[in-house]
Amino acid sequence: MSSEIRVRFAPSPTGYLHVGGLRTALYDYLYARKTGGKFVLRIEDTDQARYVEGAVENLLKSLKMVGLEYDEGPEVGGDFGPYYQSQRTELYLAHARELVDQDAAYRCFCTPEELTQQREEQKALGLDTRYDGRCRKLTKEETETKLANGNTFTIRLKVPREGEIVFFDLVRDRIAFQWETVDDQVLIKSDGFPTYHLANVVDDHLMGISHVIRGEEWLSSTPKHIFMYQIFGWKPPKWIHLPLILNPDKSKLSKRQGDVATEDFLKKGFLPEALINFIALLGWHSASDRELYTLDELVQEFSLKRLNKSGSVFDIEKLKWMNSHYLKTLETGYIAIKATPYFKETGVDISDREKFEQIIDFARERAATLAEFPELAKPFYTELEFSEENNELLEVEMSQNVFKFWMEKLPEIIEVNVASINALLNQTTEATGAKGKDLYFPLRLAIFGSIHGPELTMIIGILGIEKCLERLKKVIR
């Protein structure tokens, strides 16, 4: 028996990677890397009714985009495969049979309609809506008869009816449930597929999972899971139930209230570095005040002991701040590559790489997301348009004098740099009397399209003198 640390991320392929799932996967990854353990990816595709075309591919792609590499799972294989639950159905059936043989599970012939009706009745009486256990009492003969008649059935777990189950969660410590509040969970559906509860327990054991890191929504199912471990005689894993990620109104983060898919955030121009860093801090925090971490640094710092108990609101404003930080600090070349798709959409010509990178360096200083880049860069790529108010400023005599002076002198500049442009600016003041805002605003407006913006040297450096003269010519009357 090895004491190797093995964790798994076990998403059901619903079509996209939810950020809550992303965080679970991240913690799995961090814990595995931190401890030298293994990070397993297992696809929980046991619900045929919820099959979504391309969902797994999408999941894998999202994981790859944020850099969370797993050691075992789809596409990379491993010694404990297959890693798709839909390919392991015989395993679950065999284990369900064992449970039945051990009298820890039974066949239930109630139809979905009957169950719904039972629940309605219980509700009407103000009782708990739990399976009333009528098939639990079926004799062997009765069961055989129903089977012989071809009645379809499910297999239910036969949980204890009295007593208490106590277990320890690494985040919440001691947790206790009265068995009487635990339902006889369906383990095998009538279509022969297992439910999460059975498949999860069987696979976690068979795959040697040592630590189960999952969302808090599973906490109340844990007694059922532990019961199965006990019947099978297996050693249960350590439990780590993560607090939920919340909407601003504190409900469980949902699609209705905004983006929840990892790919959506990526598409909106958030960098993987920012998303990972931000999500890591939703439920975990180091003992220091430090908040900025690369993935590798998170691996160094991560510890299950510092996981939080309470849910955390996903604050998009802080994500934006963090994203703008990474936009400013990561290498220009990298940001340029990341920004390229957003420019491609607008159809502007970014083939001049030197110019493009200069523009990236300009945009990264003022954007919160990559998606904002094209708009910021617009003055460098497309023809200028002026508002009525701006047109008035262009018409002013002082402005016109400045433009004319520049048409004459700008071509004389050999090299565009702070010194040469400042010298020209000084000459302009001497020749026209324009200074301060009367000097800078018209000029910036004429060649950049806005009175606000970067320094003239930067604008001229990026556009080139020819382009500036062209624009100047257009505003001279």
Added chain:
RNA sequence: GUCCCGUUCGUCUAGUGGCUAGGACUCAGGAUUUUCAUUCCUGCAACAGGGGUUCAACUCCCCUACGGGAUACCA
């Protein structure tokens, strides 16, 4: 309804019996900048309430309130 979990600034959080309750985001003000943005500085802002325990409670216990999760042949 029932069961389970949780509760420090608006938000993310530090804090494990003695602190002027710290940091970050947001917001406000200021400095720098020809302007905008950046950057920097300053400020606003919290221990859910009530009982205990203790010389001493944000920290430990109980109750209440509030929030959330689970109550499926979904995960």
